[in-house]
Amino acid sequence: xxxxxxxxxxxxxxxxxxxxxxxxxxxxxxxxxxxxxxxxxxxxxxxxxxxxxxxxxxxxxxxxxxxxxxxxxxxxxxxxxxxxxxxxxxxxxxxxxxxxxxxxxxxxxxxxxxxxxxxxxxxxx
Numbered sequence: 328x329x330x331x332x333x334x335x336x337x338x339x340x341x342x343x344x345x346x347x348x349x350x351x352x353x354x355x356x357x358x359x360x361x362x363x364x365x366x367x368x369x370x371x372x373x374x375x376x377x378x379x380x381x382x383x384x385x386x387x388x389x390x391x392x393x394x395x396x397x398x399x400x401x402x403x404x405x406x407x408x409x410x411x412x413x414x415x416x417x418x419x420x421x422x423x424x425x426x427x428x429x430x431x432x433x434x435x436x437x438x439x440x441x442x443x444x445x446x447x448x449x450x451x452x
Contacts, residue, residue, distance in 0.1 A: 333391035336384040337361035340439065346392045353392040353450045357405065358384040359442035370440055374411040377443045378418045385446055386422070394450040399428040405445040409434040415444055 331346035331353070332338075339345060339356065346355040360369040360377035361384070369380045389395055404415060412432065428448075438445050 331388065331392040333387055335363050335387035335391065337363055337365055345388045348392050348452060351452045353389065353394045353448075353452050355385060355388050355392070355448045355450070357403075357445040357447040358382075358388065359439055359445045360384075361440070363387070367440060370442055374408075374414050374443050375418065378415050381444055381446050382418065382422045385448055389448065389450055392450075393452045396423055397426045398452070399423070399426070399448045399450045401429040401449045402431075403447050404430065404432040405435050405438060406432060407435060407438055407441075407443045411443060 329348040330344040331348055333345060336345055336358065343356050346353055358381045360372075360380040361367060362369060362380070363384070369376055386396055389399070404419070406412060406415065
């Protein structure tokens with residue numbers, strides 16, 4: 328088991344790792360719209376800006392673990408408002424293109440730091 332950390336994504340804000348690599352599998356922690364330096368400025372913006380920042384963070388964690396978006400097997404999307412589903416879905420499609428991993432989308436009451444969206448992934452290395 329290898330713990331993955333990169334300065335190209337926000338540092339963990341609790342007792343967890345950005346990702347854990349086990350053999351040829353990579354399990355990421357959920358990413359919210361913090362900048363890699365920990366800045367919360369994106370959290371004050373809307374769902375579009377937050378989703379893009381989340382996916383950039385996820386991409387960077389995957390790359391640090393020896394993987395990439397095109398090797399993702401499964402994602403989970405957590406939304407503070409299911410009314411944002413169509414917007415998040417469109418941006419998600421921009422990032423994943425023709426690659427269509429399995430996915431769950433869950434509406435939640437609140438997310439860390441009152442984020443609007445959080446995404447985690449399981450990927451092949």
